[in-house]
Amino acid sequence: MSKTEPTPATEDQDIGAAGSQLSTAPTEDEGVAMPGSFGGVRKPGALGWLAWSGREAVGWVRWIWRQLTSMRVALILLFLLSLGTIPGSLIPQTSVDAVKADNWRKAHETLAPVYDKLGLFHVYSSVWFSAIYILLFTSLIGCIVPRTWQFVGQLRGRPPGAPRRLDRMPVYSTWHTDAEPGQVLAAARGLLKKRRFRTEAAGDAVASEKGYLREAGNLVFHIALIVMLVSFASGQLWKSEGQKLMVEGDTFANTLTQYDDFKSGSLFRADDLDPFSFSLDTFEGTYERTGPQRGTPRTYEAQVTYRDGADGTPRKKTIKVNEPLETADSKVYLIGHGYAPVVSVYDGQGKLAYRGGVASLPLDANVTESTVIKVPDYRDKDGNQSQLGFKGLFVPTQDPAMPMVSRFPALDNPRLVLTAYRGWLGINSGVPQSVYQLDTSKMQQFKDKDGKSPFAQNLKVGDTMTLPDGAGTLKFEGIKAWATFQVSQQPGNGMALVGAVAALVGVAGSLFIQRRRVWVRAVRGADGRTVVEMAGLGRSESAKLPEEIADLAAALTADAPPVAPEEPEAAEEPVAPADSQDSAEPSEGARA
Amino acid sequence: MTLAAAANENLAHISNVLIYSAMAVYTLAFLAHIAEWVFGSRSAVGRTAAAITVEAQETAAGTAGKAAAQGGGTAVLERPKVVTRSVTGDRDVPDGPGAAGTSEKGDVYGRSAISLTVLAFLLHAGGVLTRALSVERAPWGNMYEFSTTFGMAVVGVYLVLLVLKKNVRWLGLPLTTTILLDLGLAVSVLYTDSDQLVPALHSYWLWIHVSCAILSGAALWVGACSTLMYLFRDGYEARLVAGRTGAGLDRYLAELPQDRTWARFKAKLAKGTDNPVSRLPAAATLDKFAYRINATVFPLWTFTIVAGAIWAEAAWGRYWGWDPKEVWSFITWVAYACYLHARATAGWKGRKAAYIALFAFATYIFNYYGVNIFVTGKHSYAGV
Numbered sequence: 024m025s026k027t028e029p030t031p032a033t034e035d036q037d038i039g040a041a042g043s044q045l046s047t048a049p050t051e052d053e054g055v056a057m058p059g060s061f062g063g064v065r066k067p068g069a070l071g072w073l074a075w076s077g078r079e080a081v082g083w084v085r086w087i088w089r090q091l092t093s094m095r096v097a098l099i100l101l102f103l104l105s106l107g108t109i110p111g112s113l114i115p116q117t118s119v120d121a122v123k124a125d126n127w128r129k130a131h132e133t134l135a136p137v138y139d140k141l142g143l144f145h146v147y148s149s150v151w152f153s154a155i156y157i158l159l160f161t162s163l164i165g166c167i168v169p170r171t172w173q174f175v176g177q178l179r180g181r182p183p184g185a186p187r188r189l190d191r192m193p194v195y196s197t198w199h200t201d202a203e204p205g206q207v208l209a210a211a212r213g214l215l216k217k218r219r220f221r222t223e224a225a226g227d228a229v230a231s232e233k234g235y236l237r238e239a240g241n242l243v244f245h246i247a248l249i250v251m252l253v254s255f256a257s258g259q260l261w262k263s264e265g266q267k268l269m270v271e272g273d274t275f276a277n278t279l280t281q282y283d284d285f286k287s288g289s290l291f292r293a294d295d296l297d298p299f300s301f302s303l304d305t306f307e308g309t310y311e312r313t314g315p316q317r318g319t320p321r322t323y324e325a326q327v328t329y330r331d332g333a334d335g336t337p338r339k340k341t342i343k344v345n346e347p348l349e350t351a352d353s354k355v356y357l358i359g360h361g362y363a364p365v366v367s368v369y370d371g372q373g374k375l376a377y378r379g380g381v382a383s384l385p386l387d388a389n390v391t392e393s394t395v396i397k398v399p400d401y402r403d404k405d406g407n408q409s410q411l412g413f414k415g416l417f418v419p420t421q422d423p424a425m426p427m428v429s430r431f432p433a434l435d436n437p438r439l440v441l442t443a444y445r446g447w448l449g450i451n452s453g454v455p456q457s458v459y460q461l462d463t464s465k466m467q468q469f470k471d472k473d474g475k476s477p478f479a480q481n482l483k484v485g486d487t488m489t490l491p492d493g494a495g496t497l498k499f500e501g502i503k504a505w506a507t508f509q510v511s512q513q514p515g516n517g518m519a520l521v522g523a524v525a526a527l528v529g530v531a532g533s534l535f536i537q538r539r540r541v542w543v544r545a546v547r548g549a550d551g552r553t554v555v556e557m558a559g560l561g562r563s564e565s566a567k568l569p570e571e572i573a574d575l576a577a578a579l580t581a582d583a584p585p586v587a588p589e590e591p592e593a594a595e596e597p598v599a600p601a602d603s604q605d606s607a608e609p610s611e612g613a614r615a
Numbered sequence: 616m617t618l619a620a621a622a623n624e625n626l627a628h629i630s631n632v633l634i635y636s637a638m639a640v641y642t643l644a645f646l647a648h649i650a651e652w653v654f655g656s657r658s659a660v661g662r663t664a665a666a667i668t669v670e671a672q673e674t675a676a677g678t679a680g681k682a683a684a685q686g687g688g689t690a691v692l693e694r695p696k697v698v699t700r701s702v703t704g705d706r707d708v709p710d711g712p713g714a715a716g717t718s719e720k721g722d723v724y725g726r727s728a729i730s731l732t733v734l735a736f737l738l739h740a741g742g743v744l745t746r747a748l749s750v751e752r753a754p755w756g757n758m759y760e761f762s763t764t765f766g767m768a769v770v771g772v773y774l775v776l777l778v779l780k781k782n783v784r785w786l787g788l789p790l791t792t793t794i795l796l797d798l799g800l801a802v803s804v805l806y807t808d809s810d811q812l813v814p815a816l817h818s819y820w821l822w823i824h825v826s827c828a829i830l831s832g833a834a835l836w837v838g839a840c841s842t843l844m845y846l847f848r849d850g851y852e853a854r855l856v857a858g859r860t861g862a863g864l865d866r867y868l869a870e871l872p873q874d875r876t877w878a879r880f881k882a883k884l885a886k887g888t889d890n891p892v893s894r895l896p897a898a899a900t901l902d903k904f905a906y907r908i909n910a911t912v913f914p915l916w917t918f919t920i921v922a923g924a925i926w927a928e929a930a931w932g933r934y935w936g937w938d939p940k941e942v943w944s945f946i947t948w949v950a951y952a953c954y955l956h957a958r959a960t961a962g963w964k965g966r967k968a969a970y971i972a973l974f975a976f977a978t979y980i981f982n983y984y985g986v987n988i989f990v991t992g993k994h995s996y997a998g999v
């Protein structure tokens with residue numbers, strides 16, 4: 024009999040009515056009005072034109088808004104977003120690694136200007152990328168607001184009544200019983216309520232619905248996306264991020280002037296900085312000693328003493344790579360390290376002209392470092408004012424065969440190889456100078472005894488380098504470690520985390536919860552017995568719904584025990600074959 | 616210290632032996648699957664295909680709807696029976712009979728292939744475990760370790776689906792093929808001696824973040840396979856309904872003008888693949904299966920990214936910095952969101968959504984191989 028069921032068209036209508044508002048997703052209106060036809064009749068004269076233009080403009084705005092908030096456009100914008108994100112990962116970004124981006128620019132002279140025009144060196148703040156996500160989020164808001172109202176309306180309303188023909192629903196069950204229809208319906212309602220369906224009795228049937236959390240989850244998810252965007256944006260605007268290099272023993276107080284390098288969002292103000300201070304007690308790195316990964320770093324640990332506020336009690340803490348120091352709203356991360364040879368320089372008069380740890384610039388993975396020592400306050404042996412500069416390499420593990428390159432990052436055989444200059448360092452010339460570079464344009468290199476080759480020396484700790492002509496001495500006193508720290512303050516992190524968790528919970532609810540309707544109808548059949556019909560409709564077909572209906576039907580038979588129909592025509596009632604538990608599956612398809 | 620190191624080296628060696636043994640057994644499983652498909656094609660597939668054609672044509676003639684009906688006979692029914700019917704307007708083409716068709720021999724081969732896969736999986740898991748013991752940490756410090764664990768997770772997902780009695784036996788051949796490629800690449804190109812982690816990887820977030828990433832990827836692989844097969848099967852069913860399979864296809868091919876190269880190519884491709892494709896589950900089944908996998912993984916992938924952001928915040932001082940790895944996991948996420956939207960949008964269901972799903976999976980794979988090898992960022996660690 025099922026083979027001669029009515030045409031699909033009417034079935035679709037039935038299903039459509041029964042399933043209306045199972046979701047708050049916007050329906051696609053395919054045949055949108057022809058754009059440009061909004062104004063209607065244009066009356067003669069300027070006023071007529073004005074009225075027409077007004078109607079036309081409003082019509083256009085409405086049309087664009089409808090397009091923008093449609094699922095189809097959201098989908099396209101999402102796709103554009105995923106495509107638009109790609110170039111930023113393949114082309115070096117100034118915001119991520121400025122040096123690399125500059126090198127790339129230099130290496131591709133023809134492409135670089137084009138890329139610059141397209142904003143490809145700062146994709147994530149470029150006009151076109153911003154346009155995509157702003158449109159997407161506009162669309163998102165335009166979509167969420169009406170859906171939320173619709174959903175609230177559904178929660179206030181009642182589940183829609185039973186469709187006329189339950190046997191056309193995707194999941195269906197029926198049986199005959201001797202119980203009274205009223206009894207059956209009351210029992211069905213009780214049963215459904217107990218299973219936390221919202222129920223509504225209407226006429227000869229009970230309507231019920233469950234799984235509203237799906238819609239709620241979906242809305243929460245989409246709203247959480249907005250929360251995350253807002254917190255990300257506010258984090259960018261108010262954040263501050265500064266770096267500070269500290270040699271063991273140094274102390275840092277969190278004020279703008281103390282930073283080596285400082286970046287902040289456009290709305291950040293200097294007095295937003297948390298007051299705290301810390302000093303670097305020791306820094307220690309360990310490295311792999313054997314195997315092919317020899318020299319790979321294993322642990323980095325910085326011992327610090329910090330004070331909260333201007334004069335809090337000093338506390339100790341170890342900062343590791345994954346474990347920043349957290350104080351007030353700021354976090355202090357360990358981001359780099361190196362060695363600082365400690366030297367004393369005595370001038371031509373034998374007076375101490377300089378003493379300190381000289382943070383040197385690491386050049387390779389084994390921490391070969393370039394060392395520059397500037398001695399601005401110096402007198403030669405005749406008492407004339409001048410300046411000294413030293414330049415060279417610090418090598419934590421020297422191999423005599425290759426004295427200029429370190430073989431291992433730990434201090435196994437530390438050496439300092441230096442050469443010296445005298446003259447003027449150019450410090451006060453007004454041009455800012457790097458501490459890692461020696462400007463030798465106004466300096467003269469000391470020469471060896473032969474008067475030609477440059478004077479240089481390879482020093483162990485404790486060694487002294489005596490400059491020619493009694494110009495002074497340099498003593499290599501010892502080695503300290505230095506570490507660079509990044510101090511970050513980024514408001515909005517907490518809100519971003521809340522948004523992320525809400526998004527997770529929401530999307531899980533949205534994808535794992537089935538929203539579905541179940542109807543039970545009980546009427547007296549031609550044979551005088553009660554015909555019970557039960558049907559279910561989900562938002563999407565799922566293997567779970569047939570199971571649930573089977574379960575509900577079985578539970579209901581406690582109050583409506585099935586009996587076989589006697590009338591021959593009653594056999595026409597669709598009753599599934601004995602193996603229908605399984606036969607339910609093929610049409611269901613994936614048994615996932 | 617040296618004693619422990621020797622013990623560890625020993626374990627690492629055992630791990631390598633186990634991985635190679637697993638590869639050998641996977642190869643046997645692969646061959647057994649091939650035999651399964653070959654016997655299946657010789658057997659009753661002709662008959663099966665013909666039967667499907669008849670049924671499909673009947674369906675096409677307007678007898679859609681499946682509500683089976685039958686008179687109840689006994690006096691008291693135990694449990695009311697449930698009838699389901701498809702309302703989505705799918706073609707009512709039944710699932711194919713599986714790789715072995717109706718061939719018993721093929722079925723035996725298929726079953727042995729699964730047993731071999733289970734054995735290989737145990738060896739494989741042993742290899743991953745001994746590797747973990749040898750380095751005394753989670754075995755995800757470099758690409759070699761990641762690849763072997765990823766392959767293990769893929770097989771694990773497949774076996775779990777089998778145990779749950781899901782209709783996934785057809786996955787056997789693509790699965791063993793992929794695993795052999797994955798492990799082959801791992802032992803030849805990506806191999807790195809077992810070792811400790813660089814400081815940035817010392818964190819329990821490694822366990823959380825990476826294990827979720829691996830599990831997501833393994834499940835997404837199953838979803839992508841299903842989607843790919845769906846595309847083939849969908850084309851096949853469309854032609855089935857249009858009467859363009861078997862002899863019909865031959866006729867169509869004969870009538871096609873020589874200069875329509877692309878159409879001829881597609882027809883020939885269809886001719887070559889129809890036989891195995893006819894044994895796959897129905898397009899609707901594959902599509903739904905892929906959707907369920909992808910939809911289940913989406914929250915997990917979301918969590919993977921959130922966990923990664925929390926870790927990045929602890930390690931680098933910012934939870935999001937547009938590092939290439941971050942960028943690509945974001946692209947993957949958006950692409951799968953796009954797929955989910957496509958599934959919910961009229962006019963985008965079906966093939967278009969399937970293409971988006973394949974694009975999304977491609978971004979996942981690129982994030983793994985492409986970004987690690989071609990793009991340098993903060994996520995580049997020891998070795999490859």
Ligand code: HEM
Nearest residue numbers: 046048049092093094097159160162163166533952955959
């Ligand atoms: C901006 C405009 C957007 C609109 C109009 C929109 C609309 C919708 C609608 C109506 C649904 C429900 C579909 C259903 O119940 O199956 C949905 C589901 C979903 N949306 Fe959006 N959305 C938008 C943006 C986004 C964004 C930006 C994302 C994340 C990247 C996203 C991710 C999702 C996910 C994961 C689902 C669940 C899919 C499912 O239930 O099958 N949406 N969206």
